[in-house]
Amino acid sequence: MGATVEAQVVVVGAGPVGLMLAGELRLGGVDVVLLERLPAPTTESRASTLHARTMEIFDQRGLLDALGPVPNDMRGHFGGIGLDFGGLDSRYPGLWKVPQARTERLLGDWATGLGAVVLRGHELVGLRQTESGVEVDAVGPEGAVRIRAAYLVGCDGEGSTVRRLAGFPFPGADATRELLRADVAGIDVPDRRFERHERGLAIAHRRPDGVTRVMVHEFGADAAPRTGDPEFAEVAATWARVTGEDIGAGEPIWLNAFGNARRLAERYRLGRVLLAGDAAHAQMPVGGQALNLGLQDAVNLGWKLAARMRGWAPPGLLDTYHDERHAVGSRVLGNIEAQATLLLGGPEVEPLRGVMAELFGHDEVVGRLAGMVSGLDVRYADDGAVPLLGSRVPHWELTTEDGPSSTTELLRTGHGVLLDLTAGLPPGTAAAWADRVRTVSAEGDTDVRAVLLRPDGHVAWVDDGTADPHAALQRWFGAPNP
Numbered sequence: 379m380g381a382t383v384e385a386q387v388v389v390v391g392a393g394p395v396g397l398m399l400a401g402e403l404r405l406g407g408v409d410v411v412l413l414e415r416l417p418a419p420t421t422e423s424r425a426s427t428l429h430a431r432t433m434e435i436f437d438q439r440g441l442l443d444a445l446g447p448v449p450n451d452m453r454g455h456f457g458g459i460g461l462d463f464g465g466l467d468s469r470y471p472g473l474w475k476v477p478q479a480r481t482e483r484l485l486g487d488w489a490t491g492l493g494a495v496v497l498r499g500h501e502l503v504g505l506r507q508t509e510s511g512v513e514v515d516a517v518g519p520e521g522a523v524r525i526r527a528a529y530l531v532g533c534d535g536e537g538s539t540v541r542r543l544a545g546f547p548f549p550g551a552d553a554t555r556e557l558l559r560a561d562v563a564g565i566d567v568p569d570r571r572f573e574r575h576e577r578g579l580a581i582a583h584r585r586p587d588g589v590t591r592v593m594v595h596e597f598g599a600d601a602a603p604r605t606g607d608p609e610f611a612e613v614a615a616t617w618a619r620v621t622g623e624d625i626g627a628g629e630p631i632w633l634n635a636f637g638n639a640r641r642l643a644e645r646y647r648l649g650r651v652l653l654a655g656d657a658a659h660a661q662m663p664v665g666g667q668a669l670n671l672g673l674q675d676a677v678n679l680g681w682k683l684a685a686r687m688r689g690w691a692p693p694g695l696l697d698t699y700h701d702e703r704h705a706v707g708s709r710v711l712g713n714i715e716a717q718a719t720l721l722l723g724g725p726e727v728e729p730l731r732g733v734m735a736e737l738f739g740h741d742e743v744v745g746r747l748a749g750m751v752s753g754l755d756v757r758y759a760d761d762g763a764v765p766l767l768g769s770r771v772p773h774w775e776l777t778t779e780d781g782p783s784s785t786t787e788l789l790r791t792g793h794g795v796l797l798d799l800t801a802g803l804p805p806g807t808a809a810a811w812a813d814r815v816r817t818v819s820a821e822g823d824t825d826v827r828a829v830l831l832r833p834d835g836h837v838a839w840v841d842d843g844t845a846d847p848h849a850a851l852q853r854w855f856g857a858p859n860p
């Protein structure tokens with residue numbers, strides 16, 4: 379046996395979700411080692427959209443300066459029917475166009491800057507759970523490596539080895555329809571947003587570097603059983619049948635096919651092993667939700683697992699990760715399936731598309747759907763009576779005794795925040811949780827008297843006039859210090 383590495387948490391997969399989780403764990407003060415089988419970050423062109431909630435989260439962690447300027451488009455779609463994202467109640471309405479490689483670089487710099495250790499060129503090949511931890515076998519450039527940790531999180535993507543080795547059931551359905559996609563140089567076809575032809579759907583977008591991304595689906599065609607990427611000849615022939623245009627003389631740069639398969643892990647946690655991102659849910663990347671969903675899994679899990687490792691997690695806190703994120707995953711998979719039907723259905727879905735297009739003329743419908751796709755409408759609470767409870771806290775500008783601040787800025791350290799907006803809380807209310815929860819008195823442009831914020835920015839308690847957050851403090855931040 380080769381080297382042995384010890385860590386509090388081992389994360390498998392340094393994709394966007396693994397890197398986000400590693401940064402969150404480091405903010406929570408936990409040692410983390412990431413295993414990544416690729417020797418260097420991939421430059422593959424994959425997800426290209428960050429939604430409003432992800433941008434808020436990046437701001438909440440102070441990452442937007444490093445991200446730099448990002449093109450922003452208010453025009454999105456739902457199942458290929460145009461949808462305006464400009465009305466979202468956020469500092470970041472619309473869709474933000476960031477190539478996935480840039481997001482990964484940002485998160486990689488952040489996580490390693492905070493002290494996360496990334497072992498590149500290391501592939502996980504075995505794992506065992508014991509009463510006190512997990513033992514992982516990996517193969518690295520210098521041979522076998524064994525890693526011992528208290529917890530393991532599989533962020534190793536759709537074909538997750540962790541999911542298979544740990545025995546997570548992954549029910550769902552295989553693809554019945556697919557979109558073929560190719561980045562092609564040397565072709566000249568008109569730009570098209572979701573153009574429906576008699577025989578199929580065609581999408582084309584020419585990038586500034588002259589490469590055109592084409593996507594095509596032939597109505598009624600079954601998804602092919604695939605073991606690799608499609609040949610360019612297949613994409614060109616389908617394109618010709620749907621549009622009548624010949625792109626066969628172009629030079630293919632990247633080819634891929636993605637179908638409407640959907641699967642959701644039955645549990646996100648089995649003992650000391652957890653799943654996040656594509657390892658927990660497989661979905662068609664329609665509407666650019668897959669990556670955003672995974673990043674938000676990581677932000678939900680990070681502080682809870684850190685709390686467990688630091689010893690202050692109240693009973694059941696770690697299981698709220700499954701409860702909250704499985705429900706969100708299930709809902710997102712539902713909206714993706716609805717979109718796939720509208721997008722890839724043939725003439726039989728035209729009446730449905732007509733009705734939907736008519737509904738999209740109503741602001742309330744647009745707001746509802748944009749809120750769903752952008753992740754802003756996620757609520758971790760059953761109590762409908764207090765609208766803010768469980769929602770993400772809005773960005774409120776604040777005046778504190780230390781000067782101007784905001785709810786976004788107060789979350790940067792990754793602590794909980796008890797925010798008193800009326801000086802109504804008895805002094806020392808959260809003193810016994812001071813190592814986990816910062817108390818801040820401020821004035822802000824809101825009617826809310828006081829809120830307790832979780833480290834992920836969701837509201838754990840809203841002052842209903844009794845000014846007593848103790849039950850919420852214990853529920854989310856554990857037992858008070860003596």
Ligand SMILES: Cc1cc2nc3c(=O)[nH]c(=O)nc-3n(C[C@H](O)[C@H](O)[C@H](O)COP(=O)(O)OP(=O)(O)OC[C@H]3O[C@@H](n4cnc5c(N)ncnc54)[C@H](O)[C@@H]3O)c2cc1C
Nearest residue numbers: 391393394395415425501502534535655656663666668669
């Ligand atoms: C071809 C393609 C196109 C896509 N297009 C879009 C899009 O347009 N829009 C969108 O929103 N989403 C898209 N997606 C989905 C999006 O890229 C994913 O949702 C996102 O990458 C998920 O991040 P992740 O970190 O969960 O997993 P991944 O990004 O898959 O990262 C998993 C990491 O784990 C590593 N790994 C795997 N197994 C092991 C192992 N045994 N040991 C060590 N390391 C391991 C992998 O090398 C990888 O780096 C696309 C995905 C693919 C594959």
